[in-house]
Amino acid sequence: MPPVPDSDFTPRQNEVLASALRLVVDGGEKALTTSAVARAANCSKESLYRWFGDRDGLLAAIVAHQAAKVRVPSESAGALDLAEFRSRLATFAEDLLTVLAGDTSLALNRIAIAHASRHGAPLGRLLLERGRERIATRARTLLEAGRDQGHIDFQDATEAYRTLYGLIIRDAHGRWLLGQPPLEEDADFAGQARRAVDQFIALHPPLPRNNARQGRS
Amino acid sequence: MPPVPDSDFTPRQNEVLASALRLVVDGGEKALTTSAVARAANCSKESLYRWFGDRDGLLAAIVAHQAAKVRVPSESAGALDLAEFRSRLATFAEDLLTVLAGDTSLALNRIAIAHASRHGAPLGRLLLERGRERIATRARTLLEAGRDQGHIDFQDATEAYRTLYGLIIRDAHGRWLLGQPPLEEDADFAGQARRAVDQFIALHPPLPRNNARQGRS
DNA sequence: ACATTTCAGTACCGTACGGTACGGTTCGGC
DNA sequence: GCCGAACCGTACCGTACGGTACTGAAATGT
Numbered sequence: 493m494p495p496v497p498d499s500d501f502t503p504r505q506n507e508v509l510a511s512a513l514r515l516v517v518d519g520g521e522k523a524l525t526t527s528a529v530a531r532a533a534n535c536s537k538e539s540l541y542r543w544f545g546d547r548d549g550l551l552a553a554i555v556a557h558q559a560a561k562v563r564v565p566s567e568s569a570g571a572l573d574l575a576e577f578r579s580r581l582a583t584f585a586e587d588l589l590t591v592l593a594g595d596t597s598l599a600l601n602r603i604a605i606a607h608a609s610r611h612g613a614p615l616g617r618l619l620l621e622r623g624r625e626r627i628a629t630r631a632r633t634l635l636e637a638g639r640d641q642g643h644i645d646f647q648d649a650t651e652a653y654r655t656l657y658g659l660i661i662r663d664a665h666g667r668w669l670l671g672q673p674p675l676e677e678d679a680d681f682a683g684q685a686r687r688a689v690d691q692f693i694a695l696h697p698p699l700p701r702n703n704a705r706q707g708r709s
Numbered sequence: 710m711p712p713v714p715d716s717d718f719t720p721r722q723n724e725v726l727a728s729a730l731r732l733v734v735d736g737g738e739k740a741l742t743t744s745a746v747a748r749a750a751n752c753s754k755e756s757l758y759r760w761f762g763d764r765d766g767l768l769a770a771i772v773a774h775q776a777a778k779v780r781v782p783s784e785s786a787g788a789l790d791l792a793e794f795r796s797r798l799a800t801f802a803e804d805l806l807t808v809l810a811g812d813t814s815l816a817l818n819r820i821a822i823a824h825a826s827r828h829g830a831p832l833g834r835l836l837l838e839r840g841r842e843r844i845a846t847r848a849r850t851l852l853e854a855g856r857d858q859g860h861i862d863f864q865d866a867t868e869a870y871r872t873l874y875g876l877i878i879r880d881a882h883g884r885w886l887l888g889q890p891p892l893e894e895d896a897d898f899a900g901q902a903r904r905a906v907d908q909f910i911a912l913h914p915p916l917p918r919n920n921a922r923q924g925r926s
Numbered sequence: 927a928c929a930t931t932t933c934a935g936t937a938c939c940g941t942a943c944g945g946t947a948c949g950g951t952t953c954g955g956c
Numbered sequence: 957g958c959c960g961a962a963c964c965g966t967a968c969c970g971t972a973c974g975g976t977a978c979t980g981a982a983a984t985g986t
């Protein structure tokens with residue numbers, strides 16, 4: 493199952509990183525002591541330090557390790573009709589909700605945020621560049637495809653994506669990060685996704701075509 | 710200037726809490742050692758422990774102390790016309806952006822998020838209840854006033870507020886929390902606020918009145 | 927004037943963790 | 957069969973921090 497080059501770590505190292513990730517996901521950052529990692533992964537602290545430098549390096553490696561498995565479904569767009577476009581957007585939205593609500597994402601985001609106070613926030617940057625930015629790119633190409641097909645219109649793809657993100661996530665991510673258990677309303681990712689997509693499309697109506705088939709409003 | 714009962718702390722204690730807040734704002738959580746607080750506030754560690762129990766109690770007290778100064782501008786709504794309503798909304802949006810982008814808010818949110826991994830996340834709850842919820846209430850009453858005046862329509866005020874929040878904040882809070890310095894685009898809070906309000910109102914058009922003066926669409 | 931409380935300042939203790947060093951074992955190359 | 961590298965397991969060290977104990981001074985009440 494390794495068609496994925498994972499990252500520039502050896503299989504053994506990835507194994508260790510997976511153990512460390514487990515630790516951190518269900519124990520928070522303070523559970524990630526070098527001794528605990530060594531114990532959980534059946535490796536020596538000396539190896540940890542040889543491989544990852546120091547504790548911060550280990551943290552960064554964990555983030556990189558996890559980011560490496562963010563698969564971007566290519567979003568290869570041939571000609572897609574409006575229904576297909578909506579469906580694609582909704583799938584994206586649902587994926588985004590699922591990822592951000594996941595234990596792993598929450599744990600890693602919490603750690604990166606906690607570390608953001610000092611040293612140029614390398615963890616935060618890592619997360620932004622290898623996680624969010626990848627996802628944003630996927631969404632932007634999808635949005636541009638939709639514009640090319642005349643389903644929506646916007647000036648700046650980044651700007652449009654931000655609006656889409658806001659409509660999908662709203663304050664949910666913040667609440668989740670703060671430890672508030674997902675409300676029932678949050679749980680219906682599919683419904684949330686549909687609502688967000690509807691709102692987004694409503695805010696970005698297509699340019700009027702010569703032969704306007706768009707009936708209502 | 711103390712018409713504000715602040716919280717249920719003595720003036721001296723509030724003084725100490727302010728010092729502690731300073732520490733934590735420009736040093737992150739790890740800067741908040743009991744010794745450092747004692748030194749910065751010219752008080753003894755023993756007093757700290759007598760007043761706040763332990764380090765976590767101190768943390769909670771800091772959050773409560775800061776939350777106590779969240780002033781809610783009453784939002785007393787007489788009859789307001791559409792322009793006034795938009796303006797009020799925009800002011801709210803700008804305030805929200807300003808608060809969330811502030812050092813203090815970011816520092817406190819980071820700490821609460823970091824602590825969310827364990828013990829039922831009391832800090833997160835504190836922040837949610839005394840911070841965000843207060844703000845949300847202010848916004849909801851404003852939204853309901855707008856609905857009463859027929860400027861907008863919606864079913865559920867909470868639901869509507871979430872959308873408004875999403876349109877205002879989008880992914881900015883997440884980026885800020887992760888330590889990304891505010892982009893230039895972020896800096897124009899007034900512009901962001903206007904855009905968000907326009908989008909929100911567009912998404913919640915008023916019910917058609919008998920004498921429909923609403924031209925377009 | 928004296929007793930009591932409060933608190934600053936400091937010294938102290940236990941511990942937990944980051945990081946290092948070392949002995950023993952496995953494994954691949956020659 | 958020998959050598960060296962990689963590595964596990966563990967023991968070890970220094971330190972920093974949370975929390976407590978003690979002392980002496982200021983304040984407050986009687």
